[in-house]
Amino acid sequence: MAFKTDxxxxxxxxxxxxxxxxxxxxxxxxxxxxxxxxxxxxTYYTIVGEDYPAEWEVGIGTYTNGxxxxxxxxxxxxxxxGSKTDFTAGTKIVxxxxxxEKALMKxxxxxxxxxxxxxxxxxxxxxxxxxxxxx
Numbered sequence: 804m805a806f807k808t809d810x811x812x813x814x815x816x817x818x819x820x821x822x823x824x825x826x827x828x829x830x831x832x833x834x835x836x837x838x839x840x841x842x843x844x845x846t847y848y849t850i851v852g853e854d855y856p857a858e859w860e861v862g863i864g865t866y867t868n869g870x871x872x873x874x875x876x877x878x879x880x881x882x883x884x885g886s887k888t889d890f891t892a893g894t895k896i897v898x899x900x901x902x903x904e905k906a907l908m909k910x911x912x913x914x915x916x917x918x919x920x921x922x923x924x925x926x927x928x929x930x931x932x933x934x935x936x937x938x
Contacts, residue, residue, distance in 0.1 A: 804843045804844060804845060804865070805841075805844050805845070806844065806845045806846065807839075807840050807841060807844045807845070807846055808839075808840070808846055808847060808899050808901070809834070809838075809839030809840060809899060810839075810899075811832075811833045811834055811839070812833065812834055812835070812836055812838075812839035812840060812846075812898060812899040813829065813830045813833035813834075813896060813897070813898040813899075814826040814827065814828060814829050814830065814833075814835055814836060814896075814897050814898070815827050815828060815830060815853075815894055815895065815896060815897070816850075816894070816895045816897050817892070817893065817894055817895070818890065818895065819890050819891060819892045819893075820889060820890060821875075821887040821888070821889050821890075823864075823872045823873060823874045823875060824850065824864075824872060824873045824875070824895070824897055825870070825871060825872050826871045826872070826873060826897060827871075830896065833898075836866040836871075836873060836897075836899075837866070837868045837871070839899060840866045840899065841866070841868075842866060842867055842868035842869070843865065843866070843867060843868075844865065844866060845863060845864065845865045845866075845876070846863070846864065846865075846866065846899050847861070847862070847863055847879075847899060847900060847901060847902055847905070848860075848861070848862055848863070848864045848873060848875075848897060848898070848899060848900070849861050849897070849898055849899075849900040850888070850890070850895050850896070850897050851895065851896050852890060852891065852893060852894075852895050853893065853894040853895060853896055854891070854893030854894055855890075855891050855893060857882055858882050858888050858890050858891060858895075859881065859882045859888065860875070860878060860880075860881040860882070860883070860887065860888040861878075861879045861880045861881065861900070861902050862875055862876070862877050862878040862879050862880075862881075863876050863877040863879065864876050864877075873897060875887055879902050879904065879905075880902065880904075903918065904918040905918065906918060
């Protein structure tokens with residue numbers, strides 16, 4: 804099992820509640836989790852309700868091809884205050900995305916920041932990480 808991301812991974816699901824998501828196929832023009840992430844690999848995910856867009860979740864999950872499921876292992880942020888969202892029945896869009904708190908970037912002044920740029924302590928951590936990567 805590895806941690807893997809890929810571009811243009813997007814599927815639908817009709818799973819409701821707080822259980823693992825059963826994925827039902829790629830959205831037109833996109834690829835499946837199996838093609839992009841691969842079975843038993845872990846990835847970042849975002850889930851948003853197509854019928855109820857106020858319901859959403861960002862986290863880390865593991866994809867399993869035999870059951871076409873995405874587990875919801877770690878919730879990073881959600882419409883449920885950072886806990887698993889209790890999704891209503893209906894269609895959801897599930898896709899691979901980079902959570903903002905995991906991003907390494909330059910701000911408008913050229914300073915390297917990590918995650919939440921409004922927290923000055925994180926800017927220092929981001930700089931230390933960038934130096935470590937450069938070495």
